[in-house]
Every structure is written in C-alpha cells, then in structure tokens.
Amino acid sequence: MSDEDRIVEERDCGGDVAAYALGALEPAEADAFRRHMESCAVCRDELVTFQGVVDALPMTAPLHPAPGDLRRRVMDAVESEPQARRDGAPAPRPRSRLAEWLTPRPALAFGMAAVLAVAVLAGITLSPSSSPSARVISAQVTGQGTAELRVTGGHGELVLHRFSPPPAGEIYEVWVKRPNQSPSPTSALFSVTTKGDGDVDVPGSLRGVDEVMVTPEPAGGTPAPTHPAVIQADLT
C-alpha cells in the first residue's frame, strides 16, 4: 500500500480535507464535506492549517505585471456602476476631476519609489532651500527622531532623521487627511536607513489636506490605518 493510500485509509474522514482546501472536490462531495465538518473538529482544524498553505500557492506563480490598460478598464467599469446597495450604506461618491488628478499613477508611483530608493540608499536629504517658496512644518513624532513636512507648490515631502525603523514585518504608510474625513491611504510606503534617515514624497496634491500622517502597517500597506500615527504634520 502506498503512502497516499495509507494516509486516506488511516482516518477516512480526513481524506477529503486537502482536496476540499484545493477546491478539488466535486460540488456534491464538497457539500457533504461541509456538513461533515459541522461535527468534526479534527477536520475543521486540519482545514485551517491547509488553507494557510493554499493561500500561499499564488505566490509560486511567476510574476507578470498587470497590463497598463487593465487598470483603466477596471476603474472605468467601477466608476460606471455603483456597488450593490446595502441598507444604510452611503451612496458612492462620484470621482471628481480633482480626485482623478490626485489618484497616484503607476508611472508616478514608480518614479517616486525610484527617487526614494536612490535617496535612501545614498543617504541623501534634499535641502530645504531647494525651493525658495518651500514651507517647512515640524511634525509631531511619537518616539525618537524628528520629521519635517516640506511643502512646495502644493506637494509635500516628508524628511526624517534618527527615526526608528518600523517593527519587523511592517512598513510605514503615508496618509492624507481632509477635514471631516477619514485618513486616505497613499501609495507611499517606506522605511528608513540604519541611521533612521529617510525622505519620501507624499503622492498627489496637498490642497485641501489638513494633516499628513504616518502609521506602521503590515508589509504591503493597508487601506485604513490599523495603528496610531507615529508622525503627524498639521497643515492648518
């Protein structure tokens, strides 16, 4: 008897867990297995462990960047139809031309990330005197280090010194907050050098923004803050 046959035979009810996690049971079998799990804690527990593995399988796919026009197609479709309405849910806000303009573009994000990467790697900090009209705002920092928001022509740049790196597995995410609104995520995710230095562009315009915030977030960022801000720059 092979290992594969033995493992199914040893505990028959567990034989379907892996196939279920992989979505490989026939529909009727999957229904029956779901009913079985209602009374079988062993299978439920095993499914949780297998599900974690299955969730990781997409990472084995060779990386292919999404075609540029796919983003436009998806967002055009999103803007042309509302979400399914739910009781009490507010109506979707139409995107204004300003919002359109504020939206980070991949090329822009790439450029910003490249600039940031070069600046961080080289330990470069842009001079506040690079523009005569720059407004420099000292940001409130939780913990050690300093942070400044330099605003030039409606665009902002955060400059950090001796700032703590994000906790292991996390990254700093930049948010902009407008009056009476929740913080909106930006595409700016960053860390700092070993000396705690860093500078990062705040994507989009700061017009109408009353606060720029930074929070530590899980790698990849999140769409809403999950931690208190560690940097807060008040623009009012």
Next chain:
Amino acid sequence: MQLVHDGEAQAFEVIFDRHANAAFSLAYRMCGRQGMAEDVVQDAFLSLWRSGARYDRARGSVRSWVLGVVHNRAIDAFRRDVVHAGRDVSDEGAAERMPAPQSTEGEVQRRDEARQVRGALEDLPPDQRQVIELAYFGGFSHSQIATMLELPAGTVKGRMRLGLTKLRLALGDPSGVLL
C-alpha cells in the same frame, strides 16, 4: 477597506494598485493566455466592487481575499471555456528579473516569501506537486485528475494531503508569515 465598503472608488483604486500584479500573475498562471487572464482579473475586481467589498479580516489578509476571488473567477472561466488549453507561458519569471515596481521593503519581503514558497513546492515529490498544481492552478477536480493520471481517486486525494502537509511543515505557519 472601510472606505471601499463605503463606495470610495479612490480607495478601491488603491486596492487594485496594490494587488493587481499578484492577481494578474495568478490568473496568467492559471489561464496561460493574456486576454483570458485580463478578463478574469477584471471580472474579479468588479465582483469585489459590486459586492461592496465584504472583506472579513478574521479570514485572512486582503491579498488572500483578493486572490481567492481571482482563483474562483478563473475556474468559472475554465468552465465557460471548456477547451481550456494548457499553459502556454513562454516568458515565465521574466518579470521577476525586472526592477520591482515599488522598491519598498514590503516588496522585497514579498519576493523573499515567494521564493520560499516556490522552493517548498519544488521540493515536493513530483507526483504530489503535480496533483496540487493540477487542482489549484488547473482547476481540475480530484476525479478529473484521477482520470487524467489513471490513478484511483483515493491515491490522488492522498497525494494532495501528503503534499499539503509537507508544504505546511516546510513553511512553518504560512497563515501567519505569508501574504
């Protein structure tokens, strides 16, 4: 995610930007055709939007949730397109030799994790890796795989279980480490 739930197209755009490459890579791996992969990704994101983005944090990361929807949509597409040919991806991995679109620490970490998972999958005995790939990326049921490989259904299920068990051991706790 609350902003997406509230109908903020701008917040949804952020979700798209963060996960589109992973979504497209998965769809392309499954479909093997660019046009079909694009349709699958578009369908998946639109269904996320239409549903009001009912994301449950307790059930995993946003990325797992998005990729789960992409996976299901690809399988739906297979069922519509009965003659789904095998993969025909000639430039596998080419994009990974390109600079990361965002040279962030998170991106570097994600690539490291991807290498780890890929290595663990490649280390599996070929017969176990084969049934896992046919099931997950091919969208085939265990009985279809059994027919293809001329094996008893129980053997296919057993290989799936052994393979996933070995992957779990190799990866530690993927639900806590990855994605």
